[in-house]
Amino acid sequence: MSLDVFLSALLLPMLMVIVLTKVTYSRIMAVVLTVILIMTSAFLGYTNSLAIIIVDAFSITVGLIIVNYFKKKNEEEKEQ
Structure with missing residues (x-):
């Protein structure tokens, strides 16, 4: 695992x-979209190790x- 992959x-x-x-105004939707993007990259073969997936999580x-x-x-x- 190279340093640039780890930092990314x-x-x-x-x-x-x-x-x-900030775009969707929903924390849950933001996490779901991010997980979907990471799962897609793992499925397509861009993620080549379990360590990268753990760092992503x-x-x-x-x-x-x-x-x-x-x-x-x-x-x-806002309360003040």
């Missing part, structure tokens, strides 16, 4: 969850945590 697997799914949440989780943090922060600001 670490950053791109997280960014996709964040951007798709970790990155999606981090992206969801970031989106939840932003949502909570935004709700707290």
Whole structure:
């Protein structure tokens, strides 16, 4: 596994969850779309190891945590 593949697997799914949440206004839909894209790339053979899939899953989780943090922060600001 090369460094560029690892960094892409670490950053791109997280960014996709964040951007798709802003576009769809739904955290669940953003995660579902991101998982579908990763599953499609794995099915087509672009993902060649289990380690990359695990890093992708970790990155999606981090992206969801970031989106939840932003949502909570935004709700707290609206209450004030």
